[in-house]
Amino acid sequence: MNRSTEPQRLGDEELIGLVADMDAGAFEVLYDRHSQAVYSLCYRIAGSRSLADDVCQEAFISLWRSGSRYDPRRGSVRSWILSIAHNRAIDQIRRTTRHDARQVHDDGDALAERLPASERTDAEVLRRAEVDDTERMLDLLPGDQRKVISLAFYSGYSHSEIAEVLGVPLGTVKSRMRLGLERLQVHMMEGAER
Amino acid sequence: MSDQAGHCQELLGAYVLGACSRQESEQIAKHLAECAYCALDARRLSAATGALLADVVPVHAPAQVKDRVMAQVRADASLFDAARARERDASPRGAPAAAWWQRLRGRDSARGRHSPPGRRWLSAPAVAFAAALLIAVVGGGLVLAELRNEPEDIRIRTAQIDHALAPGASARLELQGDQARLRVVGLPAPGRGRVYQVWMRAEREAPRPANATFAVDMRGRGVAELPAAVTDADQLLVTSEPQGGSPLPTRPPVLQVDI
Numbered sequence: 001m002n003r004s005t006e007p008q009r010l011g012d013e014e015l016i017g018l019v020a021d022m023d024a025g026a027f028e029v030l031y032d033r034h035s036q037a038v039y040s041l042c043y044r045i046a047g048s049r050s051l052a053d054d055v056c057q058e059a060f061i062s063l064w065r066s067g068s069r070y071d072p073r074r075g076s077v078r079s080w081i082l083s084i085a086h087n088r089a090i091d092q093i094r095r096t097t098r099h100d101a102r103q104v105h106d107d108g109d110a111l112a113e114r115l116p117a118s119e120r121t122d123a124e125v126l127r128r129a130e131v132d133d134t135e136r137m138l139d140l141l142p143g144d145q146r147k148v149i150s151l152a153f154y155s156g157y158s159h160s161e162i163a164e165v166l167g168v169p170l171g172t173v174k175s176r177m178r179l180g181l182e183r184l185q186v187h188m189m190e191g192a193e194r
Numbered sequence: 195m196s197d198q199a200g201h202c203q204e205l206l207g208a209y210v211l212g213a214c215s216r217q218e219s220e221q222i223a224k225h226l227a228e229c230a231y232c233a234l235d236a237r238r239l240s241a242a243t244g245a246l247l248a249d250v251v252p253v254h255a256p257a258q259v260k261d262r263v264m265a266q267v268r269a270d271a272s273l274f275d276a277a278r279a280r281e282r283d284a285s286p287r288g289a290p291a292a293a294w295w296q297r298l299r300g301r302d303s304a305r306g307r308h309s310p311p312g313r314r315w316l317s318a319p320a321v322a323f324a325a326a327l328l329i330a331v332v333g334g335g336l337v338l339a340e341l342r343n344e345p346e347d348i349r350i351r352t353a354q355i356d357h358a359l360a361p362g363a364s365a366r367l368e369l370q371g372d373q374a375r376l377r378v379v380g381l382p383a384p385g386r387g388r389v390y391q392v393w394m395r396a397e398r399e400a401p402r403p404a405n406a407t408f409a410v411d412m413r414g415r416g417v418a419e420l421p422a423a424v425t426d427a428d429q430l431l432v433t434s435e436p437q438g439g440s441p442l443p444t445r446p447p448v449l450q451v452d453i
Contacts, residue, residue: 022270022271022274022275023271024264024267024268024271027267028264028267031260031263031264035255035259035260036252036253036254036255037248037252038255039253039254039255039259040250040251040252040253041247041248041250043250043253044250044251049256052253053256053258053259056255056259057259057262057263058349058350060263061263061266061267061350064263064266064267064270065270075244078248079244079247082247082248083247086247090212136249136250136251137245137246137249138246138249149211149246152208152211152212152213153211153212153213153243153246154246156212157213158208158213158214158215159208159213159214160215162213171204173208174204174205174207174208175204175207177207177208177211177213178203178204178206178207178208178239179207180207181207181210181211181239181242181243182239182242184242184245184246185238185239185241185242188241188242188245
């Protein structure tokens with residue numbers, strides 16, 4: 001690949017190869033392509049602008065410094081970037097949250113409770129946005145499955161924490177997680193076939 | 195962990211959602227490496243979690259996030275380019291270092307890492323590793339090697355430098371668990387009988403000592419191990435102070451880091 005090629009014309013896999021060589025221009029193109037998806041995920045998990053800013057920044061710096069670790073056999077560059085952001089965001093909220101202090105009634109309440117009062121407005125905005133948007137994949141699931149998956153994947157709770165705060169047996173939580181994921185996977189396959 | 199058939203399907207949903215304990219996750223990962231049946235099941239369930247990553251309400255990233263990211267990226271790239279240029283200069287006709295590079299490159303390929311077609315330059319980790327080996331002649335090599343090999347869970351805060359006081363310097367705060375470390379490169383000597391002192395500052399409060407001073411070597415490199423309390427501050431400052439430190443800053447800060 002010619003280094004003089006405009007980075008905007010390159011695919012993600014070619015760009016990540018240049019990022020592994022510390023090419024700042026190639027990295028900026030990747031940032032522009034994926035920052036909205038990454039930031040949206042960070043905001044969904046962190047629940048506030050200020051935390052999302054930090055996590056998004058850390059995720060992209062991590063990407064910049066670990067570009068050489070990308071392995072195309074394990075998925076697209078986009079899913080790799082989102083996985084980095086997800087891991088960072090979950091680590092962040094686990095660090096800043098005392099799970100045992102939370103009382104969970106629904107996912108939105110949990111989100112609001114772990115935020116300082118000054119940032120609860122953000123959480124409420126987010127919750128309203130989710131309520132308004134009926135096209136989310138999780139909305140395809142029954143409420144009990146949606147709740148355990150959301151608490152685990154977007155709020156960083158462990159299965160035993162979820163069992164405790166919801167007051168249901170651990171085995172029930174595990175089976176709801178599995179059934180919910182299976183149902184999502186079926187929806188994805190049906191969507192792909194349509 | 196496993197059922198009567200020796201599989202771990204009951205836990206796989208929680209596993210791909212990241213909701214298992216560390217011990218469970220390690221056991222499952224080990225099992226998946228040996229059991230094709232469960233590995234296939236895990237891949238199927240992971241497809242759903244992969245879709246959930248992007249299944250969120252779209253929110254635009256603020257411009258200042260990009261500004262901060264790109265400032266760090268350009269600083270790293272500049273440091274890396276300088277080290278790479280010094281490597282070239284330090285090995286006339288490319289002989290000894292190139293041999294190292296070729297060996298490293300071969301090892302990188304053998305690991306099956308991604309290497310884009312037609313890439314003529316060597317992989318950054320290989321160059322960084324070579325730079326570390328050539329530390330006697332390459333100023334930024336060690337820093338680069340550390341940059342590329344740092345742990346995944348480390349959090350970085352980039353310092354703002356007063357370039358009138360410290361032209362060409364760069365610095366960063368590394369946070370990992372309860373540990374905090376300030377690392378500087380290219381900082382001028384603090385002056386005869388003086389050291390650099392680190393200060394913590396909360397919003398609208400006067401700076402207070404972080405109980406950390408540090409010196410720099412001939413290349414302006416220095417590291418300050420900081421107490422965990424700095425993570426509660428809003429900002430860190432560094433000033434040049436008399437040996438032993440001062441109760442209050444006596445000179446303007448050469449750098450500051452927003453935490």
